[in-house]
Amino acid sequence: MEPLALILIGLGALIALGVGLWYLLWLTEGMYLGWRVVALLYDWYAFRYDRTKNYDPVYETFFLARPLLHRLQTEGVAAPLVLDVATGTGRMPALLLEQDDFQGRVVGLDISRKMLFRAALKLYRQRRAALIWHTASDLPFFDNTFDVVTCIEAWEFFPGAREDLRELVRVLRPGGTLLITNRTGTDARLMPGKTLSTAAMQAWLTDELGLVDVQHERWQVDYDLFWAHKAGSSVPVGPRPLAEILRCPACCAGQMIPTESGAWVCLSCEQRAAVGEDGVIELLPLLREGGC
Ligand SMILES: C[S@@+](CC[C@H](N)C(=O)[O-])C[C@H]1O[C@@H](n2cnc3c(N)ncnc32)[C@H](O)[C@@H]1O
16 A cells, blocks of 8 residues: 555544544543543543633522522422532532522532532531432432432433433422423534433423423523422421431442441441541442442
8 A cells, every 4th residue: 555545544543533532532521431431531620620610600699599499488498408419519509508598408419529529628517518429320319308409511421311310300309399401502412312402301301200390491502401390299308417318329228327437337238338538428339230
């Protein structure tokens, strides 16, 4: 073969490799490569995440915190127990706890340990917040536990994508509120199987997940908001302590409680979970193959 042809083939292969890596690692942030890659990329990204995002506190309060608290107040939920799935650096917990009229408790869960470390710095000394290192695909909580479940800019990264939203609904109490984003815009079209059109998202939440009062709201250039309720009704859970709601991810049945040493132990299978120096409860090492 001519040297020029070899050079052109080599160049083409390099460009194809570069585009492939850009797509898999940058544009789609590892979402097609499994949760371990997503966690690793967010671990690398954690130290500059807040700087890059540069959220406007007024905008955050006006579009996320106030509408959520307003809805809860009109429903008579004075002190909600909130779960923020894929909490990242603690955006939602910090925002809620900044609101003078938020009387509840908030649990943040994420797969990236370093994102949680950043969240822990933000929530330092906040007695009404807890952070858990675990996957969203298999939430370590009993059914019908939370008054509110939020999931902001995240579910497209979950291994099961829209299928994993079933877990969010499982842990929400009947009548509880779900606040979730849906990715839109050009990038969303480049993520087949991981994103849904507005109509498909509406149908998924209603027909497949059985949610009611599903409402869509335009929010940012690349994300919309969806509000919904879990069908049925039940009395608000309120700010229950973590020791009453944490399900062991190893045996999938036992309740996890704190020990004097600081670790958490399962009352059923006696598996132990460490607590980091930053206070994050490290349940991920207990994850059972195949989930619960
Ligand atoms: C774009 S960030 C959003 C973080 C936060 N919700 C916010 O709005 O700033 C996506 C987050 O999803 C988390 N994540 C991705 N896959 C996950 C999974 N399977 N389980 C739990 N968290 C996951 C990532 O670690 C990352 O913190």
